[in-house]
Amino acid sequence: MNRIDQLFQKKKERVLSIYFTAGFPKLEDTLPIMESIEAAGADIIEIGVPYSDPIADGPTIQDSNMIALNNGMSLKKLFEQLQDMRKTVSIPVVLMGYLNPIIQYGMENFCKKCQELGIDGLILPDLPMQQYLDEYKELFNQYGLRNTFLISPQTSEKRIREIDEHSNGFIYMVSAHSITGARTGISEEQIAYFQRVQSMGLKNPRLIGFGISDAGTFYKASLYGNGAIIGSAFIKKIKESKDLKADILAYIRSVIS
């Protein structure tokens, strides 16, 4: 069974997913960071595949993408680094990336490789639902990959229902009108949106992302979804870090405590 499905069968609340950019801060940090995230008690690892033009990301993640690319990271290199990841990492692993590098790699080869390495799901922010249905759905299914779509406060109820129907794994609720890393904290207006979606009775679990950075925001987001995703705040922590393992353990434990 897919590890994402397994996770949400067992755990329905306070699920914590941690995003980081592959090859950042140093090229060979990818696997050690994943191991530390698991050791610290997070539930899902989201690996960002760096891209030169990340249009849904704010300065923090743009910067990490640029540094990773300058370090020599590529999709090919990432797959090499993840070759033996399932020997040391047991929680679900999701790849998050823009479409272009994946298309150049070849979508079918990419999916095949993901399955071979034990990757459980994909988040492709610039893959629209229609293109997914027309071109890729069968392929993702064939290779056992869950596909997560984003929704935002602007997404209509009708569209949310369509996205729920065609998603599997989980739905990524973008908490505000925003690119990543642009906000901190959670407002009343956002809570109204969380509650609106909560009351829709969707079939997929929901993780809330954008603006989650600490125990307080994680707790609050978890009241309205099955958990939350931390990205930019984690990138900031590891950017400054002199001791990745210790700092990752301390940070994630502080969030879930």
Place this chain on the structure above:
Amino acid sequence: MNDMIRVDEKGFYGKFGGAYIPEMLHPNIEELRDNYEQIMASEAFQKEFRSLLKDYVGRPTPLYLASRLSEKYGAKIYLKREDLCHTGAHKVNNTVGQIIMAKMLGKKRIIAETGAGQHGVATATVCALMGMDCTVYMGALDIQRQRPNVERMKILGAKVVPATSGSQTLKDATNEAMRQWINNPVDTHYIIGSVVGPHPYPEMVARFQSVISEEMKWQLLEKEGRENPDLVIACVGGGSNAAGAFYHYYNSPEVRLIAAEAAGLGVSSGKSAATTALGTPGILHGSKTLLMQTEDGQVVEPHSISAGLDYPGIGPVHAHLFDIGRGEFVAVEDEDAMKAGIELSRLEGIIPAIETAHALHALNMIEYQKDAVIVINLSGRGDKDLDTYIKWGGY
């Protein structure tokens, strides 16, 4: 009409186009897609658009028979004088259309990207005209090399925000504009300046610019007794002036469509923006198109002496023209474009924009019959490029 080059219902021209956008922008793109054709066809829109093009932009622009240039090249060369448009380039045809569109969609605020600053100025201009709030994103490098246009935008009341990521040029300004649209989706319309971006932008912008070839047809009929020239030549960065100049000739295969791209320091120099020569299919700024990229799918930083052509992609419609062989693409080097700019200045008393100068040099790169009727789309004037001309110095 335009059967071969028509955008399909999913927003594709053949293999290219589409709307590869983050879900956060879906409502904005959907709203535009579902309404733009109806709005453009409405009498209210057409009345305002036509009246502003005439009295504010100064259309129709002349179709000028350039005698001395014609003599030199042994052809009958007409210049379509888009450089005489208000603000100095064809860009304003599109911004006038989009600002009326934005108003009819009930938008209150405008954002735009700009490369050379021509589209930024054209956007700031129509925002001033309509009393709308305007923010323009511009690469930090372009801000340096196009200073006069930055000041023009500010005089017109727009806010100019530098894009400091990547190569700090048009591509990065476009990234930044898209990010800011995601951050402010409600009440904001994004006026894209070229035939790029997610569907329906490429088609909408092309239709606003199609007034160029619409006029060419009746002007040529008056002057030559026929609507169709033998060749139309235009420069292509994203490709909006070319799309406008080609639009009504797509389905007349006897009219050769010549697109001049920027080769920079040379196609194989590593410092180029010749997308069809160097690009492979990929996705940038919301559409599938030809794209200069690494094997790993990272977008390559382009180079051109002209900020307006300094873009690693190309509008999907042009990728399609290239793909099916309907368009002929030539790649013009910096040095040759500069010389062509000086040549036009000396022969006809017209200093062209450096973007446009690329189209002029194409005359040296293609074969045509003696006395062929050629229309070159003179997309912009060179005032904004004086610094570059001076630095280059070869006159």
